[in-house]
Amino acid sequence: MDAQLERVYEEALKRNPTQPEFQQAVREVIESLEPLLLERKDYQEAAILERIIEPERQIMFRVAWQDDNNKVRVNRGYRIQFNSTLGPYKGGLRFHPSVTLSIIKFLGFEQIFKNALTGQGIGGGKGGSDFDPHGKSDNEVMRFCQAFMNELSSHIGADIDVPAGDIGVGAREIGYMFGQYKRLARRNEAGVLTGKGIGWGGSRGRTEATGYGLVMFVDEMLGEVGENLEGKTAIVSGSGNVAIYAIERLQAVGAKAVSISDSSGAVFDPDGIDVPLLKEIKEVRRGRVSEYAEARPNAIYHAGGKVWGIDADIALPCATQNEVDAQDVRAMEMGGIRLIAEGANMPLTPGAIEVAQEAGIIYAPGKAANAGGVATSALEMQQNAELQSWSFDDVMARLAAIMHDIHHTSLETAAELGKPGNYMVGANAAGFMKVADAMLEQGVI
Numbered sequence: 428m429d430a431q432l433e434r435v436y437e438e439a440l441k442r443n444p445t446q447p448e449f450q451q452a453v454r455e456v457i458e459s460l461e462p463l464l465l466e467r468k469d470y471q472e473a474a475i476l477e478r479i480i481e482p483e484r485q486i487m488f489r490v491a492w493q494d495d496n497n498k499v500r501v502n503r504g505y506r507i508q509f510n511s512t513l514g515p516y517k518g519g520l521r522f523h524p525s526v527t528l529s530i531i532k533f534l535g536f537e538q539i540f541k542n543a544l545t546g547q548g549i550g551g552g553k554g555g556s557d558f559d560p561h562g563k564s565d566n567e568v569m570r571f572c573q574a575f576m577n578e579l580s581s582h583i584g585a586d587i588d589v590p591a592g593d594i595g596v597g598a599r600e601i602g603y604m605f606g607q608y609k610r611l612a613r614r615n616e617a618g619v620l621t622g623k624g625i626g627w628g629g630s631r632g633r634t635e636a637t638g639y640g641l642v643m644f645v646d647e648m649l650g651e652v653g654e655n656l657e658g659k660t661a662i663v664s665g666s667g668n669v670a671i672y673a674i675e676r677l678q679a680v681g682a683k684a685v686s687i688s689d690s691s692g693a694v695f696d697p698d699g700i701d702v703p704l705l706k707e708i709k710e711v712r713r714g715r716v717s718e719y720a721e722a723r724p725n726a727i728y729h730a731g732g733k734v735w736g737i738d739a740d741i742a743l744p745c746a747t748q749n750e751v752d753a754q755d756v757r758a759m760e761m762g763g764i765r766l767i768a769e770g771a772n773m774p775l776t777p778g779a780i781e782v783a784q785e786a787g788i789i790y791a792p793g794k795a796a797n798a799g800g801v802a803t804s805a806l807e808m809q810q811n812a813e814l815q816s817w818s819f820d821d822v823m824a825r826l827a828a829i830m831h832d833i834h835h836t837s838l839e840t841a842a843e844l845g846k847p848g849n850y851m852v853g854a855n856a857a858g859f860m861k862v863a864d865a866m867l868e869q870g871v872i
Contacts, residue, residue, distance in 0.1 A: 429465055432457050432476075439480050446529035448748060452536050452773060453480055455780075459855045462844060467863075473871065475863045482535065484508040486582055487528065490556060492574040494567050504575050506554035508588055509535040512865045515586055516552030517542055517801060519593030522600065524559045530748070531555055534593075537772055538801070540858030541794040544833045547805035552588055554579070560595050561713070572603035579604075580611045585618030585811070591804045592622040594667065594747070598634075618811040621804035625816070630807035632822035633800075638672025639823070640799015640830050641743060641770045642680065647834040648766060648789060648850075657681040660739040662764070663700075664688045665746035666709050666716050669770045669797065673743055675702045686734035688746060689716045693734045696726040738762040745770030753778035760786045769793035780851065795837050795854035802829045 428436065439453050457464070457476070464476060486506040493499055505528060508516045518538040521531070531553050539551030556575060560568050582588060592601055601622045609615055617628035625631060632639075646656055659682040663670050666687040674684040683699040694716045704722055708714040720728035735742065735755040742764045744751050748771065756779045759767070767783055768791040769775065775783070775790075783790045803826055810817055817825075833854075840860075841853030 428458060429461055431471075432461060432464060435476055435480070438477070442481070443529075443532070446532060448529045448533040448773070449536065451749075451777065452533040455777065455851075456536075456540070456855050456859065459852045460859055463856055463860070469867060470863055473867055475866055478866065479510060479539065479859075479862065480536075482507050482509045482532065483511060485528075485532075488578040490558065490571065490574050490578065492567075492570045495564055500571075502556050502558040502571070504554070504556045504578060505531045506579060506582055506588070506590070507531050507535040507552060508582070509551045509553070510539045510862060511550035512862050512869060513543055514548040514550050515584075516588035517549035517591070517804065518551060518553040519555075519591045520596045520600075521553070521555035521593040522558045522560050522595030523555070524557050525747075526555045526557045533748070534772055537794050539862060540855060541798045542801055543858040543861040544795060544836065544854060545798050545802040545805060545829055546832060547802060547829075549589075549801070549805050552590075553593075554590055555593065555596075558595075560600065565599070568600060569603045572600050573607040576604045576607040577611070580608050583608075583619055585616055585808070589618060589804070589808060590620055591801070596622075597668065598622065598624060598629075618808050621807040623807070628807075628811050630803060630810055630822060631817065631819040632826065633803050633807055634668065635672040635675070636803035636822075636826055637669045637797055637800030638674070638745070638770065639676045640802065640826055641669065641673050641745075641768060641796050642676040643799065643827055643830040644791060644796045644834055645741060645743070645766065645768050646680070647831060648768065648791060651838070651848075652789075659683075659741055660685060661741040661743055662686045662734045662737045662739045662759075662762075663743045663745055663770075664693075664734050664750060664774075665744075665771065666705065666719075667745070669800075670743075670745040671702065671705055671709065673745055673770055674700050674705070678702065682741075685739065686737055687716050687719065688732075688734050691715050691717060692728055692730040693732040694720045694726055694728050695734070695737055696720075696723055698723070698725050735759050736762060740765055742767045743770050744774035746774065747771055748773045749776050751775045751779045753782045755779060756782040756786070756788070760788065764788060767791070768796040770797050772797070789848075789850075791837075791850040792854055794858060795833050795850060798833055799826055799830055802826060
């Protein structure tokens with residue numbers, strides 16, 4: 428890394444100690460954009476990089492609630508309002524015991540560039556809590572969500588900050604939080620949260636959007652090399668919203684997904700994943716992938732295992748950050764994988780990305796490949812503002828156009844920077860330049 432950029436990075440380390448995920452995300456962006464950042468003297472003079480790295484606002488708060496035994500529980504809540512240059516802060520809320528300030532900051536930092544790529548006029552933010560909804564009753568989840576919103580409500584609004592769902596936050600949690608926001612604000616401000624129920628301001632296609640958009644992006648990638656998804660085999664990690672609907676879309680276009688996973692282990696189903704069964708287990712029962720294997724005669728469950736050694740053409744990591752290391756990518760290469768697209772946020776470690784690029788595996792980062800979710804959240808905001816409700820087909824057509832544009836912009840920008848075919852450089856640069864140029868135009872604020 429250039430000495431000047433190294434100084435910027437070192438300063439970020441000093442300001443953000445013990446935040447490895449955030450440090451990793453910052454370093455990836457700086458390294459991939461080094462030629463651009465050194466060439467643009469106007470960016471340097473206005474300290475654009477330094478300003479983008481520093482969040483506009485960091486909110487951390489206590490969440491106290493009572494469980495079903497009337498025991499008082501205490502969790503920590505976060506909302507990082509990272510960058511509002513292009514519009515109101517936009518990004519999901521994650522409820523998971525692994526949530527820390529570092530994870531929320533890395534997610535918010537990535538969200539800046541992802542949101543810019545969508546062309547939707549939204550800034551970057553992220554939030555969440557170390558609360559674990561797994562194993563909690565509906566009433567416990569409701570009480571926690573209401574307590575969480577008691578504090579968050581002071582910091583959000585349709586033209587200020589619009590949270591959505593993420594890991595651990597689905598339609599149930601969004602509903603409880605929206606109800607509490609209405610009570611506190613004393614108004615029905617539909618655009619304050621996205622991922623709402625269809626009957627009260629939600630968008631058709633939002634549930635499917637991240638997974639469907641991921642597969643749309645993969646199809647665009649394959650088209651660049653004269654191929655399509657028909658007859659391809661895919662390995663998919665995770666079994667949440669992104670994984671489920673990526674698998675559903677893969678199978679709708681003639682591909683076959685043969686794996687799922689969760690924190691307990693991994694499942695290989697050579698007959699192809701049974702999507703209705705997976706939905707029943709994960710969306711209705713809130714069960715584990717081991718239950719899937721028990722119900723399928725040829726499925727194999729590996730407790731604590733990963734899916735990356737399975738022979739396939741395409742790999743879609745859709746679980747969580749840093750789930751794929753260099754060894755995993757070598758296993759993918761041995762298994763015939765030729766394309767990796769991130770459905771989760773930053774699932775590949777830096778070493779994994781390096782091995783993939785050295786092996787000639789086509790690789791797309793999450794800020795481009797999984798942008799369909801936030802893009803459709805912005806479409807939900809648009810419908811709310813217009814008091815409209817679009818059809819599923821209309822939403823999917825708009826989503827397909829957005830994913831096409833992200834793909835085209837990423838490749839075009841990579842080529843302009845002398846890195847043809849490098850989706851990581853193209854996506855990072857395209858998103859960064861859009862935000863940076865707007866920051867220059869808006870002055871030092």
